[in-house]
Amino acid sequence: MAFSNKKRQELRQALLSWYNENARDLPWRHTRDPYRIWISEVMLQQTRVAVVIDRYRQFLERFPTIRVLARSRESAVLAAWSGLGYYRRARNLRSAAKVVVRDHKGAMPSSADALRKLAGIGRYTAAAIASIAFDEPVAVVDGNVERVLARLHCRQLAGEQRWSTSQELLDLERPGDFNQAMMELGATVCIPANPRCSDCPIRKFCRTRGRGKVHGRKPRQHRREIAYLLVRRGKSVLLVRRAADHGLMPNMWELPETQLRKNNVKPIIFSLSHSITTTNYKVHVVGPRTRSARSDRDSGTWVNMARVSDIPLTGLARKILRRAEII
DNA sequence: AACTCGGGGAC
DNA sequence: GTCCCAGAGTT
Numbered sequence: 001m002a003f004s005n006k007k008r009q010e011l012r013q014a015l016l017s018w019y020n021e022n023a024r025d026l027p028w029r030h031t032r033d034p035y036r037i038w039i040s041e042v043m044l045q046q047t048r049v050a051v052v053i054d055r056y057r058q059f060l061e062r063f064p065t066i067r068v069l070a071r072s073r074e075s076a077v078l079a080a081w082s083g084l085g086y087y088r089r090a091r092n093l094r095s096a097a098k099v100v101v102r103d104h105k106g107a108m109p110s111s112a113d114a115l116r117k118l119a120g121i122g123r124y125t126a127a128a129i130a131s132i133a134f135d136e137p138v139a140v141v142d143g144n145v146e147r148v149l150a151r152l153h154c155r156q157l158a159g160e161q162r163w164s165t166s167q168e169l170l171d172l173e174r175p176g177d178f179n180q181a182m183m184e185l186g187a188t189v190c191i192p193a194n195p196r197c198s199d200c201p202i203r204k205f206c207r208t209r210g211r212g213k214v215h216g217r218k219p220r221q222h223r224r225e226i227a228y229l230l231v232r233r234g235k236s237v238l239l240v241r242r243a244a245d246h247g248l249m250p251n252m253w254e255l256p257e258t259q260l261r262k263n264n265v266k267p268i269i270f271s272l273s274h275s276i277t278t279t280n281y282k283v284h285v286v287g288p289r290t291r292s293a294r295s296d297r298d299s300g301t302w303v304n305m306a307r308v309s310d311i312p313l314t315g316l317a318r319k320i321l322r323r324a325e326i327i
Numbered sequence: 328a329a330c331t332c333g334g335g336g337a338c
Numbered sequence: 339g340t341c342c343c344a345g346a347g348t349t
Contacts, residue, residue: 044344051335052344085333088346122346142344159328183344192342193338221340248332276333280339315334330349338341 002153003169003205011205012171012178018201019181024049024188027056029180034108034133035066041128042089042120049187055084067106070097078252078312085315087249092120110134123163132176139166140179144186151190154207227284228255230269230324236302237326239317248276254317256300258286270323274316285320 003011023029026049028040039059043052059080063069069077074094081090096118100108109115112130116123123141130136139145141162149165150156157165171178189196197209231238239253258266266286274281303311308327321327 041344046332046343046345047334048336048343050337083334085335086345088332092346120346124345128344140344143342144344180344187344274333275335277331319334328349331347332345334343336341336343338339 007205008169011169011202014201014205015181015185016171016174016177019177019184022188023180023184027053032133034110034129036060037129037133038108038121038125039093041125042093043084045089045125046086047084051084065106066097066108067101069094070101070106075251075312076310079310082252082313083315083318087252087312089120092118095119096121108133110136112136112138128179131179135175137170137172137175139163139170139175140183141166142183142186144183144190145179147192148182148186148190151195151208152202152206222279223282224279225260225282225284227258227260227286228320229258229266229288230255230285230320231288232326233302235306236304237321238300239303239311239313240300242314249314252312252314253303254314255285255320260284272319272323274319276316281316283316283320285324 028036031037040052040056043056043059062080063072063077072094074091077090077094078087081087084090099118100106108129109118110130111134112126115121115126115129121129127136127138127140130138131140141149145166146157146162149162149169153165166182169182185200185202189200197203197206200206203209229238238256240256241253242249242251244250266289269285269287271282271284274283305321305326308321313321318327
């Protein structure tokens with residue numbers, strides 16, 4: 001819209017040749033297997049590349065094919081996802097894998113429209129898989145692309161406009177590379193604060209050149225104080241499972257919660273901070289009141305820590321057990 | 328369009 | 339400490 005055809009083509013070439021030279025060497029860039037691309041894209045939803053790299057490798061070691069994933073237990077998938085957050089992603093991955101195996105003989109749908117029908121695959125992820133794995137000329141819009149486009153045109157694009165603008169810019173010969181190049185630019189050069197405009201391959205097309213302010217929303221941050229009980233018996237530790245119908249992290253395991261008021265008679269082992277969505281928790285980990293206080297251990301399950309990798313722990317439970325050097 | 332859903336890494 | 343990330347699903 002804002003650029004002539006000629007300028008758009010110049011921009012594509014500049015961006016793609018920059019990407020050829022500067023693309024980070026990431027594990028999912030060594031494959032075009034749609035299953036692996038899918039796993040990487042879902043893992044990357046609202047999750048930084050640096051966090052995903054190791055988890056991606058581990059997940060594929062545990063679930064190397066879509067058929068293995070389809071016949072796995074949900075708890076095993078959640079365990080592999082433990083600490084990554086947004087656990088619905090893991091549940092959706094598994095249920096979508098079952099659908100693909102049952103209805104498509106295990107072959108991932110090859111168009112964005114068909115991919116879009118699977119659980120956990122929205123407009124972004126469908127376009128990403130289709131363009132990267134199947135060369136379909138469909139543009140993505142994620143947080144990076146949105147920011148790059150906003151700076152390029154010096155105005156916030158609203159709703160559908162983001163998608164149409166991205167689609168107009170897309171390189172139809174190399175859609176997968178172009179999409180990744182836009183995101184790579186946003187992640188490494190056109191970053192939210194202090195963009196590195198002098199390193200930008202498309203700065204001569206940019207109306208902003210770094211002046212654009214990115215003002216994020218500011219959701220109200222709450223703070224809460226909470227205490228968990230750490231009680232061991234041999235190589236086991238007492239854990240409880242969150243309710244199946246709990247809105248937050250259902251069916252996942254954590255330490256038993258305990259009353260903060262009784263802390264005067266229970267030793268605080270250590271404290272730490274933990275943020276979940278909009279709540280910042282001050283977490284106290286306390287020991288049992290006495291060696292045989294029934295109220296401390298009359299509910300829960302003794303779990304052998306050698307099997308912890310099979311158990312879907314919440315990220316906080318994992319953090320506590322690591323801090324306590326139990327895992 | 329506005330919410331909710333986790334967690335961590337960079338600053 | 340704050341910000342925000344290769345978003346999806348619900349309302």
